[in-house]
Amino acid sequence: MERSPQLNANGELQHLLSIEGLPREILLQILDTAESFVGVTERDIKKVPLLRGKSVFNLFFEPSTRTRTTFEIAAKRLSADVINLNIAVSSQSKGESLLDTVANLSAMHADLFIVRHASSGAPFLIARNVKPHEHVINAGDGRHAHPTQGLLDLFTIRHYKKDFTRLTVAVVGDILHSRVARSLIHGLTTLGTPEVRVIGPQTLLPTGVESLGVRVFHDMREGLKGADVVVMLRLQNERMNGALLPSAQEFFMKYGLTADKLALAKPDAIVMHPGPMNRGVEIDSSVADGPHSVILPQVTFGIAVRMAVMSIVAGN
Amino acid sequence: MRIRIANGRIVDPASGRDAVGDLLLEEGRIAALDGAAAGAAADRVIDAAGLVVAPGLIDLAARLREPGYEYKATLESEMEAAVAGGVTSLACMPDTDPPLDEPGLVDMLRRRAKALARARVYPVGALTVKLEGARLTEMAELTVSGCVAFSQANVAIADTQVLWRALQYAGTFGYPVWLRAEDPWLAKGGVAHDGEVATRLGLAGIPPFAETIALATLLELVRATGTRLHVCRLSCAAAVDLIRAAKKEKLPISCDVGIHYVHLSDIDLGYFDSHCRLEPPLRSQRDRDALSRALADGTIDCAVSDHTPVDEDRKQLPFAEAEPGATGLEVFLPLLLKWGAERKLPLVKSLARATIDAARVLGVGSGRIATGAPGDVIVFDPEAPFRVTPEALKSQGKNSPFLGYELAGRVRATLVAGNVVYEQK
Numbered sequence: 001m002e003r004s005p006q007l008n009a010n011g012e013l014q015h016l017l018s019i020e021g022l023p024r025e026i027l028l029q030i031l032d033t034a035e036s037f038v039g040v041t042e043r044d045i046k047k048v049p050l051l052r053g054k055s056v057f058n059l060f061f062e063p064s065t066r067t068r069t070t071f072e073i074a075a076k077r078l079s080a081d082v083i084n085l086n087i088a089v090s091s092q093s094k095g096e097s098l099l100d101t102v103a104n105l106s107a108m109h110a111d112l113f114i115v116r117h118a119s120s121g122a123p124f125l126i127a128r129n130v131k132p133h134e135h136v137i138n139a140g141d142g143r144h145a146h147p148t149q150g151l152l153d154l155f156t157i158r159h160y161k162k163d164f165t166r167l168t169v170a171v172v173g174d175i176l177h178s179r180v181a182r183s184l185i186h187g188l189t190t191l192g193t194p195e196v197r198v199i200g201p202q203t204l205l206p207t208g209v210e211s212l213g214v215r216v217f218h219d220m221r222e223g224l225k226g227a228d229v230v231v232m233l234r235l236q237n238e239r240m241n242g243a244l245l246p247s248a249q250e251f252f253m254k255y256g257l258t259a260d261k262l263a264l265a266k267p268d269a270i271v272m273h274p275g276p277m278n279r280g281v282e283i284d285s286s287v288a289d290g291p292h293s294v295i296l297p298q299v300t301f302g303i304a305v306r307m308a309v310m311s312i313v314a315g316n
Numbered sequence: 317m318r319i320r321i322a323n324g325r326i327v328d329p330a331s332g333r334d335a336v337g338d339l340l341l342e343e344g345r346i347a348a349l350d351g352a353a354a355g356a357a358a359d360r361v362i363d364a365a366g367l368v369v370a371p372g373l374i375d376l377a378a379r380l381r382e383p384g385y386e387y388k389a390t391l392e393s394e395m396e397a398a399v400a401g402g403v404t405s406l407a408c409m410p411d412t413d414p415p416l417d418e419p420g421l422v423d424m425l426r427r428r429a430k431a432l433a434r435a436r437v438y439p440v441g442a443l444t445v446k447l448e449g450a451r452l453t454e455m456a457e458l459t460v461s462g463c464v465a466f467s468q469a470n471v472a473i474a475d476t477q478v479l480w481r482a483l484q485y486a487g488t489f490g491y492p493v494w495l496r497a498e499d500p501w502l503a504k505g506g507v508a509h510d511g512e513v514a515t516r517l518g519l520a521g522i523p524p525f526a527e528t529i530a531l532a533t534l535l536e537l538v539r540a541t542g543t544r545l546h547v548c549r550l551s552c553a554a555a556v557d558l559i560r561a562a563k564k565e566k567l568p569i570s571c572d573v574g575i576h577y578v579h580l581s582d583i584d585l586g587y588f589d590s591h592c593r594l595e596p597p598l599r600s601q602r603d604r605d606a607l608s609r610a611l612a613d614g615t616i617d618c619a620v621s622d623h624t625p626v627d628e629d630r631k632q633l634p635f636a637e638a639e640p641g642a643t644g645l646e647v648f649l650p651l652l653l654k655w656g657a658e659r660k661l662p663l664v665k666s667l668a669r670a671t672i673d674a675a676r677v678l679g680v681g682s683g684r685i686a687t688g689a690p691g692d693v694i695v696f697d698p699e700a701p702f703r704v705t706p707e708a709l710k711s712q713g714k715n716s717p718f719l720g721y722e723l724a725g726r727v728r729a730t731l732v733a734g735n736v737v738y739e740q741k
Contacts, residue, residue, distance in 0.1 A: 004587070005587055020516065097629060097632070097633070098632075098633065098634070099632055117634065119633075119634030119635070119636050119637055120517055120518040120519050120588070120634065120635065120636065121517065121519075121587070121588030121634050121635045121636075122634040124587050124588045125588065125590075125632070125633070125634055129632075141518070141634075142518050142519075142634075142636070143518030143519075143520075144517055144518030144519075145518065179518060182516070182518060206514070206515040206521075207510045207511055207512075207514070207515055207521055207523070208511050208512040208515050209515055211512040211515065211516075212515070212516065
C-alpha cells in the first residue's frame with residue numbers, strides 16, 4: 001500500500017485529508033498551535049502574517065456556508081488571499097472534470113486548496129495530482145472524513161475536559177452518513193480515549209462499525225449513562241422518512257437529546273453538535289441552549305483550529 | 317503452412333501431459349505430437365527450448381467495447397491485447413452500445429473480428445432487448461448469427477417473472493444462459509464490499525447477501541426449468557458454498573471467477589484506488605481465500621480476465637464516480653500462474669481453469685493439445701518478468717490494480733488455427 005498521501009517524506013503534514021492514520025504527535029501539534037491562535041481571534045487586530053502572499057482557494061463542490069466561512073475567516077486572519085469558488089454553478093456543471101478544474105486553478109498559482117466534495121475520497125485524488133508546493137485540506141468528503149471538524153471537536157473536548165484518557169464520549173445519531181463521526185472517532189481513539197460509544201438504530205450504523213474501536217448502543221439511555229461528552233449528529237432531511245427511519249418525530253422520541261435523557265450522563269457533561277442543528281429532531285432546544293451546551297464555543301474554536309491546520313500545512 | 321514447435325515443455329491440462337516434445341501444426345490443426353512431429357519437414361520451426369507450450373487460453377469474459385465505446389477501446393487494440401496475453405478464444409459480453417441484441421450487430425462483430433485474424437471471438441448475446449430485463453431477444457436468430465450463450469453482463473433482471481421466462485425460453489432450445497448473481501436493490505448505490513473498509517472509507521457498501529440472495533433465486537429457477545446456467549463472477553465465500561451444494565445436487569450449472577478476485581480484497585482499495593473499483597466489488601480477505609480455494613478444487617470451473625478497458629479520464633475520478641472494471645487480457649496468464657504458484661498447483665492444474673475447463677463451458681474443441689485439435693497454441697516463459705506499465709499494455713485500457721507491479725509470465729508466441737498471430741519481439 002502507498003504511504004499515507006497526507007504526509008511528506010519526513011512524516012510531516014503535507015495535506016490534511018483524514019484524521020485516520022495521523023500520529024498522535026501531529027494531532028497534538030495542531031491542537032497546541034490552535035491554542036495559541038485562540039488569543040489572536042480575541043484581539044482587536046485579529047491578524048497574523050503567517051500566510052501573507054499565499055493564495056487560498058476555497059473549492060466547494062458541495063454547498064456549505066458555515067465551514068466555508070470559517071475557513072475564509074481563518075485564512076484572512078493568517079493574512080492570506082482567499083478566493084471563493086462556487087463550483088456547483090460553474091465549471092463542473094459545464095462538464096469540466098475535477099482534475100481539470102484543479103489544474104486550472106493551479107495555473108493561477110494556488111498555494112492551498114480547501115476542498116469539499118460529495119464523493120468520499122475526492123480530496124485524495126486532488127492531493128495526488130497537485131504540484132509539490134500545493135497543499136490540500138479536506139473540508140468534508142462524502143461520508144468519509146471532515147478532519148478540521150474532528151479537530152475542532154477534539155479541541156473543544158480538551159478545552160473543557162483536559163485529559164482524553166479518562167473520558168467516555170457518546171456520539172449519537174446518523175453515524176452511517178457522518179464524516180464528522182468518523183473523523184472524531186479516529187481522533188478520540190488516537191488520543192487514548194478509553195470509551196467511545198456510538199448510539200443509533202441499526203439502519204444508521206455502518207457495517208462493522210465496532211472495528212473503528214467503538215461500543216455500539218441502540219438504547220440511548222443506556223448509551224448516555226456516565227458519559228462525559230455527548231456529541232449529537234445532524235440528521236439530513238432526506239433521511240427522515242423512508243427506509244432508514246419512519247419519521248423525524250419517532251427519531252426524536254428514540255434518539256433526540258432531551259434534558260431528561262441528558263440527566264443520565266455525568267453532571268458536568270458537555271453537549272456538542274457540528275451544526276447546523278435540527279431543533280426538535282436530534283436535539284431539544286432546552287438542551288441546545290442549556291448550560292451543558294458548548295455548541296457555540298465549538299464554532300469559535302473552529303476558526304483557531306483551521307488557522308492552525310493551514311499554517312502548519314503551508315509551513316511544511 | 318506447416319509449423320513445428322520444437323523442444324518445448326508441452327503442458328496439456330486435458331490429458332495431464334507435462335513433458336518436453338515437439339508439436340506440428342498444419343491446416344489449422346494440431347497435426348502431430350512428439351516423434352511423429354519431430355521428424356516432419358516444416359515451413360517454419362519455432363524453438364521452444366526452455367519454454368512452455370500449452371493450449372491457447374480461453375477467456376469467458378472480455379469486453380472489446382465495440383460497437384459504441386470505441387473511445388475506450390477498439391477491436392484492433394483489444395484483439396492485439398488478447399493474443400499478446402496468450403488468449404486465443406474469448407467470449408465477449410453483450411454490454412456494448414447498442415447491446416448485442418440483434419443478429420446484425422453480432423454478424424458485424426464477428427466479421428470484423430474475423431478480418432483481424434487474431435483470437436477467435438464468441439459473442440454472448442443479450443438475454444433481453446437492450447439488457448432492459450423486460451423483453452426477450454430473438455435468441456434463435458442470434459444463435460444463427462453466432463451467439464454461443466445469452467447474458468445480461470452486469471445488468472440484473474429485476475423482475476423475477478421475466479427471469480423465469482427467459483430461462484424457460486432459452487432452456488427450450490438448449491441455449492446456455494450466463495448470468496451474474498446480484499440483487500439490484502441490495503446493490504443499489506453500492507460501490508464497495510459492505511464491511512470494515514467501506515465503513516472506514518465512507519463508501520456505500522454492497523453486502524455479500526446481494527449475491528447469495530440472487531444466486532439462491534437463480535438456482536431455484538434452474539431447478540424449475542432445467543436450463544443450463546453459467547454463473548459469472550462469484551465474489552464471496554457464501555456464494556461458493558451455495559454453488560458447491562448445487563453441484564452436489566447435480567444441477568446443470570458451472571461458474572467462474574475474475575482472476576483479480578483470487579488475488580485482491582477490499583484492503584487493496586488503500587486510499588481510494590479507483591483501479592480497484594470493480595463489479596462485483598472486491599470483498600474481504602476471507603472471501604478472496606475461499607474463491608482461490610474453490611477455483612483450485614474445481615467448485616469454481618474457470619477463471620476469466622473480465623477484461624474491461626476503461627479510459628483514464630473515467631478512472632481519474634473519486635472512487636464512487638469512477639467507472640468500474642480492470643484491463644485483464646494481458647495480465648490474465650501472469651495472474652493465473654501467480655495463483656497456481658500460491659496454491660502450489662502443477663501447471664496442468666492451473667492452466668486447466670482457462671483452457672480445457674473453459675472449453676467445456678463454451679462447448680468448443682479447443683483448449684487442448686491433441687492430434688486433430690484446433691491449432692490454438694501458446695508458447696510462454698513462465699519465469700520471465702512482466703512489469704505492468706501503461707506502455708507495456710497493448711490494450712487501450714491501462715486500468716489495472718497491478719500497475720507498477722512486476723508479475724511473472726510472458727507469452728513468446730501465440731498461434732491461432734495454426735498461424736502465428738503474435739510473437740514477442
